[in-house]
Amino acid sequence: MDRLKILVSAYACSPYQGSEPGMGWGWIKEISRYHDLWVICEESESRIDVEAELEKNPQMRDRVKFFYIRIVRSRILGSYSLPSFYIYYKNWQKKVYKLACSLHEQIGFDLLHQLNMIGYREPGYLWKLPVPFVWGPVGGTADVPLRFASVLGPSQFLYHFARNTVNAWQLRYHNRVKAALNHADGFVTATSDEHNAFLRITGKDSVVISSTAIDTDENSSKPSGSYYETGNPLKLVYAGIHVSRKAIPIALRALALVPLKYRWHLDILGTGPMTSSWKHLATRLGINKNCTWHGWLPHRSDAVCIMERADALVFPSLQEGFPTVVLEALSKGLAVICFDHCGMADAVNNNCGIKIPVTTPKQAIQGFAEAVEQLAANPDELKRLSAGALKRAQEYSWQNRAGKMLNVYEKALSRRKTAS
Known part of the structure; x- marks a missing residue:
């Protein structure tokens, strides 16, 4: 496949952090080996770390161009409490879409990728553009088993009961989730459980690719002498x-x-x-x-x-x-x-x-x-x-995961071409 021009929405992206920021950076770094990327990130979550890494590895600037949009939070609602975060995040995604429209007019993207945050509740708006659209890896459908109430405690049981209830409703009735699924030429879920949930509830099939991976060249062996021996703790x-x-x-x-x-x-x-x-x-x-x-x-x-x-x-x-x-x-x-x-x-x-x-x-x-x-x-x-x-x-190297994602890209392009 020739090098594509791909726009990626990655709210969290950092080479120095784990979780969602590390996941965002890992995907971008690996996919940029094969395609040219324009990446939109949240400024306060990503900019300092990303720019520091680009100073160390300036060759990445030839393959990836980063754009930053700062999320605006309310002092009254707080910073990250749920569901207030999703209010800010939705507004951030609207700004992403506006910038994406402007960039597409200038560049003419071959493909759009809604990368993270991986939770399905906020699919963004990139799917509205007339360009092949890939969403994922997507997660967020998993619930805490409420039969473990004795482990959670009363207050946390009530919290998870409420979350499970809202989760069940959103997966079935969230209009923009439905729209994003309908427009997705490539849909990726992070686990087999997520795949099964979307297929069972929405009828949408997906490719399972783990949301994160590891650099196996940095982690290749067990240090000698570290195995447990009988008699030692x-x-x-x-x-x-x-x-x-x-x-x-x-x-x-x-x-x-x-x-x-x-x-x-x-x-x-x-x-x-x-x-x-x-x-x-x-x-x-x-x-x-x-x-x-x-x-x-x-x-x-x-x-x-x-x-x-x-x-x-x-x-x-x-x-x-x-x-x-x-x-x-x-x-x-x-x-x-x-x-x-x-x-x-x-x-x-x-x-x-x-x-x-x-x-x-x-x-x-x-x-x-x-x-x-x-x-x-x-x-x-x-x-x-x-x-x-x-x-x-x-089996979970970034190279291995990226190969699977590149296949999703290829099939998404083919699916859109066939549909048109």
Whole structure:
């Protein structure tokens, strides 16, 4: 395929951050190897980091041109509280569309790509232009299973009940979501669960491509001497924001069930509104002496070092898209213990981790406890999963993901050409 002229809407884009900003940068960097990109980002989220990276790698300016629009927030409604953020975000998308129309008149784009934020609730307006349109990877349909109310607590149960209800309504009746789906020549979902939800509820088929990936050239091997040996503590790690849907109490209660003959230590990275209550729970369970609460570390390299020393990632999250931390763990040769749903169900297989069925809180806690005990009792199994993790990570390289997206582009162009 010849180099295309592609306009990308990427609200969050940064080479120095994780989550949505890192995902935006990863896609742009990789796709720009094959096509010329004009990228519209949110100014305060992206500009400083993007321009700093372009100073280091000026050759990217030949392939990518960045434009910045600042989101305008209300002091009365707050900055990021939901649903107020979507009010600001919708207005930002309107400005993106206005700029896109102007740029298209000057350049004549071959294709438009609505990249992020990945949540389906705000599809933007690029689909209104008479140009082949690709949307995704899209996420946001996953709900917290309400049968885990005892883990969430009363107030958080009510929050997730409300969110689940709104989510069900929006997916079925949001007019602009319907319009974007109808106009999408290429539609990409971030997980198999997302694919199934859109197909079941809207009838729209999609290609499943994980929303994020890893640079496998930077993460190619497990440091020597880091494997767990019988008699030493099993080194576990959790990384992520401390909010109710992450469900760390499941892991803590599970660890409290592990027989005393199996020694373990849990490094907990991150912080958030649930940190204090989770620390209190660890103390009540009598396991806090085996936990180190690191908070947010100032340098990403510090977090990477902790993960590299670990044997396994414990990730009991009840609601995710495609979690970057799971890919990072796999790339470091960590076995992963997680639920068998959301993006974890796609990323983790029997060769690199242990997936726990989403049944009841009691059964889930027992399942996580048995998984930890299995690894603690069997170093050879842990070594097998570690080798499998490194192999699995290779399948989620940016090069691999970009190849799949380029196929979506090609089919989108063909579909629009056939329709006209």
